Amino acid sequence: MMEQVQKGEITSVxxxxxxxxxxxxxxxxxxxxxxxxxxxxxxxxxxxxxxFPGVVATHSHTEQDYSAVLVPPSAAHWFGTDELGRDLFSxxxxxxxxxxxxxxxxxxxxxxxxxxxxMLSGYFRGVWDEFLIMRITDAMLSFPPLVLALTLxxxxxxxxxxxxxxxxxxxxxxxxxxxxxxxxxxxEKEYVEAARASGLPSWRILFIHILPNTIAPIIVQATLAIxxxxxxxxxxxxxxLGTQPPTPSWGSMLSTGQGYLEQAPWLGLxxxxxxxxxxxxxxxxxxxxxxxxxxKLK
Amino acid sequence: xxxxxLRRFSLMVVxxxxxxxxxxxxxxxxxxxxxxxxxxxxxxxxxLEALREKMGLNDPLPVQxxxxxxxxxxxxxxxxxxxxxxxxxxxxxxxPITIQxxxxxxxxxVLIAVPAAIISATRKGTSLDYLSxxxxxxxVSFPPFWLGxxxxxxxxxxxxxxxxxxxxxxxxxxxxxxLLMLMPALALGIRLAAELTRMLxxxxxxxxxxxxxxxxxxxxxxxxxxxxxxxxRNSLIPVITISGLQFATLIGGxxxxxxxxxxxxxxQLVYSAILARDFPVVQGAVMMMAFSVVIINFMVDITYxxxxxRIKVGGER
Numbered sequence: 227m228m229e230q231v232q233k234g235e236i237t238s239v240x241x242x243x244x245x246x247x248x249x250x251x252x253x254x255x256x257x258x259x260x261x262x263x264x265x266x267x268x269x270x271x272x273x274x275x276x277x278f279p280g281v282v283a284t285h286s287h288t289e290q291d292y293s294a295v296l297v298p299p300s301a302a303h304w305f306g307t308d309e310l311g312r313d314l315f316s317x318x319x320x321x322x323x324x325x326x327x328x329x330x331x332x333x334x335x336x337x338x339x340x341x342x343x344x345m346l347s348g349y350f351r352g353v354w355d356e357f358l359i360m361r362i363t364d365a366m367l368s369f370p371p372l373v374l375a376l377t378l379x380x381x382x383x384x385x386x387x388x389x390x391x392x393x394x395x396x397x398x399x400x401x402x403x404x405x406x407x408x409x410x411x412x413x414e415k416e417y418v419e420a421a422r423a424s425g426l427p428s429w430r431i432l433f434i435h436i437l438p439n440t441i442a443p444i445i446v447q448a449t450l451a452i453x454x455x456x457x458x459x460x461x462x463x464x465x466x467l468g469t470q471p472p473t474p475s476w477g478s479m480l481s482t483g484q485g486y487l488e489q490a491p492w493l494g495l496x497x498x499x500x501x502x503x504x505x506x507x508x509x510x511x512x513x514x515x516x517x518x519x520x521x522k523l524k
Numbered sequence: 525x526x527x528x529x530l531r532r533f534s535l536m537v538v539x540x541x542x543x544x545x546x547x548x549x550x551x552x553x554x555x556x557x558x559x560x561x562x563x564x565x566x567x568x569x570x571x572l573e574a575l576r577e578k579m580g581l582n583d584p585l586p587v588q589x590x591x592x593x594x595x596x597x598x599x600x601x602x603x604x605x606x607x608x609x610x611x612x613x614x615x616x617x618x619x620p621i622t623i624q625x626x627x628x629x630x631x632x633x634v635l636i637a638v639p640a641a642i643i644s645a646t647r648k649g650t651s652l653d654y655l656s657x658x659x660x661x662x663x664v665s666f667p668p669f670w671l672g673x674x675x676x677x678x679x680x681x682x683x684x685x686x687x688x689x690x691x692x693x694x695x696x697x698x699x700x701x702x703l704l705m706l707m708p709a710l711a712l713g714i715r716l717a718a719e720l721t722r723m724l725x726x727x728x729x730x731x732x733x734x735x736x737x738x739x740x741x742x743x744x745x746x747x748x749x750x751x752x753x754x755x756x757r758n759s760l761i762p763v764i765t766i767s768g769l770q771f772a773t774l775i776g777g778x779x780x781x782x783x784x785x786x787x788x789x790x791x792q793l794v795y796s797a798i799l800a801r802d803f804p805v806v807q808g809a810v811m812m813m814a815f816s817v818v819i820i821n822f823m824v825d826i827t828y829x830x831x832x833x834r835i836k837v838g839g840e841r
Contacts, residue, residue: 261658364535365542368817370776373794373810380798380806381553457667461780464669465795477669484673484784487681487688494677498670506665513661 252518262514268507275319276326285313287320287474296490306492309482314492317474318500324475325504328390328459329452335394337448340401347402348409349432359406363399371396375458379467386475389468393458397451404447408440442519449512453505460501476501528829536822543814544596548589551803592807601808606800611808614793622778622789624694625712628705629774632713637720638756644721645728646751656721663718668777672711672784679707689785708785712777716770723766727759761828768824772817
């Protein structure tokens, strides 16, 4: 700090708005984190794949070719073909759409339910909060997540839509907990007291004043939850209860691939590799965002 | 201390009750008629009605719930719809298998995580630290079932060292039993090791900065003595608490790993029962899983508060 003052650097930054400077600093911290940058780049690439799979895919992902069944990876079929002669590379590319969609929508559901309930529960407290919300989340968190998701899918029926709802519900209590805790910590702060004293209605204090201040941990948790949701969707599809054929899904590709490990090991390799890369990139990026927020905002 | 125990215990009872309500109501909205499952599609309406009456399916749901709860508390989860066996007996037969798997996975996880975390924390910022951090992040991102498939590809298809799947009980042939369970335990253990490494590393880093560690170094203790005798012990306390929470994830992983490697444990039982709509088995098994998670966390909390008296009543957040 002293050196900066001596060099006169401090005065030059003063002219900028503090918020822009803060954002610049955070962005700089994110860019310095090499792993986070790699994760971010891969995540963007995967989003591109998910949005425009047709641009990258070399073949149709559904067309069957019985003269080319279980062909090993080659120039014509980069990842080989599956048991119905479909091009595995194209299927894996189209699988990105399913996975990312599942991740985003289920986390959206979890946020949609968890955010309002968690905020109200943390702000108004009382019997509802202590005896209902907290205990119900306790109970829901005692279920192994995958088992709860499995049971829910069994209730709703197999399929991608129902799997996304089930995963969303399984993720909800942890969001509720996080948001409740954040609001609880903020409701006693001076700026909230000031807002209350000036007679603002509760909803305004909650959503206009408290929410923006708690957004950092929510973004971090949401990012990491997307990664967890992608793994869970793949697990459900692997068990035959998630995405149904012919929609390409990495999980169900692996499940069929397992039957051909001896003749066609590539079927058990590439879809899993894509799940791994996707989840790893999102996790790396999420960790980077956490570090970015950490030293300034928390 | 007494009030802390009492409060913690009553909280646990409330949570267990809610868990049972959730399980019961979930499975009662499941489509399908248990009476028809037992008697078959072609049975006469009168016979179905008689069985429904006998099974108490015509009572209002709260009454059914109370019946089910009192029976479960006495260790009676009803009979399987598939083979009419006692659910409790089935569960008791499967539990030791899953415990063996969980125990082996945990052992593997500790064997990997403790050295990795120590190296990482004591050599912070070196390439070894980055390597270990990267591997633990990768481990967390591995879909457990793909890890299982990869292990089969490497050790069974590629090297031919281990059979791809199957199960022999410990009593029957201990060596073969452990060998067969090695790959599934690795698949679960590597992921657990990754999480443990992350937690233990950050906990160690914090402890290594404390005054008593500096004292240890100052009075000329060897690094080994400081790390193992003083730092490691203290950094294990938070890790134990979080491992309690990890237990739920471990049990969830068991479902998928047991299915891949055809191990006849609780996980496979739940999965096959869900597919077959065998409600009593699903209820019993899921209830047992959730209860063990709640009880383990209760015990972890209690041990924690005995080990560390700074933990006070009502640490809600």
